[in-house]
Amino acid sequence: MSHKLLVHNKRFLLESGLSLPKLEIAYHTFGKLNAEKSNVVWVAHALTANSNVFDWWQGLFGINELFNPDEYFVVCANNLGSCYGTTGPLSINPDTNQPWYAYFPEITTKDMANALQLLKEHLGIEKIHTLIGGSQGGQIALEWSLLQKDISEHLILIATNAQHSSWGIAFNESQRLAIKADRTYFSNSPQGGAKGLKAARSIALLSYRSYDTYQNTQSSDKYSNNYAASYQRYQGEKLVNRFNAYAYVRLSEAMDSHNISKNRGDNVVNVLKAIKAKTLVIGLKTDILFPTSEQRFIANNIKDSVYSEIDSLYGHDGFLIETKQLTEHIKQFYQSNTIKINEAVI
Amino acid sequence: MSHKLLVHNKRFLLESGLSLPKLEIAYHTFGKLNAEKSNVVWVAHALTANSNVFDWWQGLFGINELFNPDEYFVVCANNLGSCYGTTGPLSINPDTNQPWYAYFPEITTKDMANALQLLKEHLGIEKIHTLIGGSQGGQIALEWSLLQKDISEHLILIATNAQHSSWGIAFNESQRLAIKADRTYFSNSPQGGAKGLKAARSIALLSYRSYDTYQNTQSSDKYSNNYAASYQRYQGEKLVNRFNAYAYVRLSEAMDSHNISKNRGDNVVNVLKAIKAKTLVIGLKTDILFPTSEQRFIANNIKDSVYSEIDSLYGHDGFLIETKQLTEHIKQFYQSNTIKINEAVI
Numbered sequence: 001m002s003h004k005l006l007v008h009n010k011r012f013l014l015e016s017g018l019s020l021p022k023l024e025i026a027y028h029t030f031g032k033l034n035a036e037k038s039n040v041v042w043v044a045h046a047l048t049a050n051s052n053v054f055d056w057w058q059g060l061f062g063i064n065e066l067f068n069p070d071e072y073f074v075v076c077a078n079n080l081g082s083c084y085g086t087t088g089p090l091s092i093n094p095d096t097n098q099p100w101y102a103y104f105p106e107i108t109t110k111d112m113a114n115a116l117q118l119l120k121e122h123l124g125i126e127k128i129h130t131l132i133g134g135s136q137g138g139q140i141a142l143e144w145s146l147l148q149k150d151i152s153e154h155l156i157l158i159a160t161n162a163q164h165s166s167w168g169i170a171f172n173e174s175q176r177l178a179i180k181a182d183r184t185y186f187s188n189s190p191q192g193g194a195k196g197l198k199a200a201r202s203i204a205l206l207s208y209r210s211y212d213t214y215q216n217t218q219s220s221d222k223y224s225n226n227y228a229a230s231y232q233r234y235q236g237e238k239l240v241n242r243f244n245a246y247a248y249v250r251l252s253e254a255m256d257s258h259n260i261s262k263n264r265g266d267n268v269v270n271v272l273k274a275i276k277a278k279t280l281v282i283g284l285k286t287d288i289l290f291p292t293s294e295q296r297f298i299a300n301n302i303k304d305s306v307y308s309e310i311d312s313l314y315g316h317d318g319f320l321i322e323t324k325q326l327t328e329h330i331k332q333f334y335q336s337n338t339i340k341i342n343e344a345v346i
Numbered sequence: 347m348s349h350k351l352l353v354h355n356k357r358f359l360l361e362s363g364l365s366l367p368k369l370e371i372a373y374h375t376f377g378k379l380n381a382e383k384s385n386v387v388w389v390a391h392a393l394t395a396n397s398n399v400f401d402w403w404q405g406l407f408g409i410n411e412l413f414n415p416d417e418y419f420v421v422c423a424n425n426l427g428s429c430y431g432t433t434g435p436l437s438i439n440p441d442t443n444q445p446w447y448a449y450f451p452e453i454t455t456k457d458m459a460n461a462l463q464l465l466k467e468h469l470g471i472e473k474i475h476t477l478i479g480g481s482q483g484g485q486i487a488l489e490w491s492l493l494q495k496d497i498s499e500h501l502i503l504i505a506t507n508a509q510h511s512s513w514g515i516a517f518n519e520s521q522r523l524a525i526k527a528d529r530t531y532f533s534n535s536p537q538g539g540a541k542g543l544k545a546a547r548s549i550a551l552l553s554y555r556s557y558d559t560y561q562n563t564q565s566s567d568k569y570s571n572n573y574a575a576s577y578q579r580y581q582g583e584k585l586v587n588r589f590n591a592y593a594y595v596r597l598s599e600a601m602d603s604h605n606i607s608k609n610r611g612d613n614v615v616n617v618l619k620a621i622k623a624k625t626l627v628i629g630l631k632t633d634i635l636f637p638t639s640e641q642r643f644i645a646n647n648i649k650d651s652v653y654s655e656i657d658s659l660y661g662h663d664g665f666l667i668e669t670k671q672l673t674e675h676i677k678q679f680y681q682s683n684t685i686k687i688n689e690a691v692i
Contacts, residue, residue, distance in 0.1 A: 166560035166574035170552060173575035177545035177582060178524035199523035203549050206516060211637055214512035228512035229519035229602065236523060256575065288634070291557055 026085020059323025372431025405669025
């Protein structure tokens with residue numbers, strides 16, 4: 001299924017004070033909006049994903065899954081700054097008629113959420129039934145929930161945080177150092193920084209997995225010990241074939257910028273208390289990039305929230321892989337909320 | 347204190363079958379060999395360290411420390427393949443009169459141990475009182491103990507392993523990808539790969555620390571979140587100023603090659619059983635690069651061994667920092683061995 005495109009022909013103001021001359025938003029929808037406009041599931045996606053959530057989140061989204069097109073109207077937009085159709089570093093800057101490349105302005109989580117808001121208004125959606133996101137997608141969903149207080153009835157935040165950690169920033173900066181060590185990045189050309197991006201993906205993968213993941217999934221060649229090394233190169237190549245260094249740099253900087261207390265009084269706890277949605281926060285026990293302490297912190301401070309934890313061999317990547325467990329936890333979350341509503345009625 | 351130099355003017359055969367036309371070994375000694383030649387403490391150093399152990403392992407080595415020059419004759423040699431005086435990629439290849447750079451042959455832990463053996467023979471040392479090493483230094487000490495069965499009375503292995511893990515290899519490969527993304531690496535010049543090395547150090551640092559280290563030691567700038575990023579760049583620069591990319595690549599490959607069962611019957615457990623020294627294995631609870639399961643495995647399989655664990659905020663780096671705890675654990679280890687000897691006499 002190819003994506004749809006919202007073309008916003010006005011300037012789009014960024015948090016930095018800079019603005020984009022125009023904004024295009026690529027998005028997918030699945031299913032139909034019901035008469036009550038009450039069946040919208042909105043997915044905010046993570047770093048290198050795209051708007052086709054039925055492709056990359058199979059098991060949770062699909063014809064026979066919890067989020068199916070018979071029941072729900074599923075919306076997912078490619079993030080601002082990405083390279084899957086929404087305006088980003090590979091887009092043409094209308095003021096120069098050249099791609100932006102490294103000159104694309106820095107963006108923030110807030111900018112990414114504001115872009116989603118434009119699309120929501122365009123689609124005539126008033127209230128979202130469930131806003132869901134993992135990793136950077138969770139950061140965007142959380143930021144959006146603060147920018148637009150009544151945006152969703154339910155909010156599901158997976159393997160994410162309220163403020164990006166020093167550890168997370170250090171991982172991202174290491175990746176940007178690798179990309180910029182590849183001097184072709186500064187050539188501002190379609191393949192600029194490709195070798196650096198390959199290294200960056202290899203680094204990122206370490207943060208998405210763990211010692212145990214590698215130990216259990218890689219039957220190393222006893223003599224050459226080469227399997228783990230070639231796996232890293234293979235995964236790096238794979239990303240180079242579907243992504244680009246300029247978008248990667250801007251999106252990882254946006255992740256670093258994430259801090260919901262910024263310009264909201266500096267107290268993350270109080271800021272979280274403003275979230276009104278019924279919230280489910282899910283952590284992955286083995287996540288080293290977004291450890292469960294970060295999700296517990298969110299759940300402890302959002303008023304109407306529950307926290308649940310998933311076990312996985314795959315660390316942070318588990319949020320994409322453990323769809324069976326996610327389905328169970330989300331079903332329980334919906335049921336407990338229904339019970340609450342019923343009890344209130346009785 | 348400047349280092350001494352052993353010049354070995356014969357070919358030095360490598361495990362790969364290649365050989366170096368000559369071998370120079372830079373080393374430091376501290377204190378004096380006693381009449382019984384029974385007071386030798388030999389230190390095998392880690393990835394980017396050097397032979398001046400009184401400089402980089404202060405607190406454990408020093409005039410007023412456990413390993414002091416009044417009691418002990420301390421020997422530490424710069425590792426084969428490094429850049430602190432021992433033959434490595436920046437050395438002149440006598441066959442071309444040019445530095446080796448990227449053409450320096452690949453080396454292994456075994457080659458590094460064999461180089462130490464040359465120095466030991468040169469110094470006329472028969473038995474080492476204590477052979478000690480952490481991280482890659484521990485890998486070398488373990489390999490040397492298998493190449494030369496009676497090499498030391500005591501063996502102290504810290505934050506190390508018997509076979510380098512897939513996880514460790516994946517970290518090293520990510521660093522080499524970053525170095526080689528910097529195309530100047532292929533220029534074979536003194537500063538070749540410097541920007542890549544900066545990224546590599548930034549990556550390595552992540553594996554030497556942990557989420558908690560960053561959380562507790564970095565008071566992030568609330569608005570820009572820039573502190574963690576600039577810290578990574580600063581640490582990268584620091585290494586670039588004292589190391590080089592060619593040595594870094596070869597030494598990290600040597601680490602990946604580490605597997606004591608190679609050509610010894612493929613059974614790591616049985617190979618460890620051949621170690622005769624009284625062995626102390628120390629793990630650091632927070633080490634994500636060499637998790638304590640690896641040290642427990644070593645201790646469980648070396649016959650005359652004890653395992654002890656150290657707490658540290660600094661993860662793997664704790665082996666350089668927690669010198670007070672190391673001192674205590676080593677003192678206890680010596681005492682318990684003395685008691686054992688006394689009991690046997692009684």
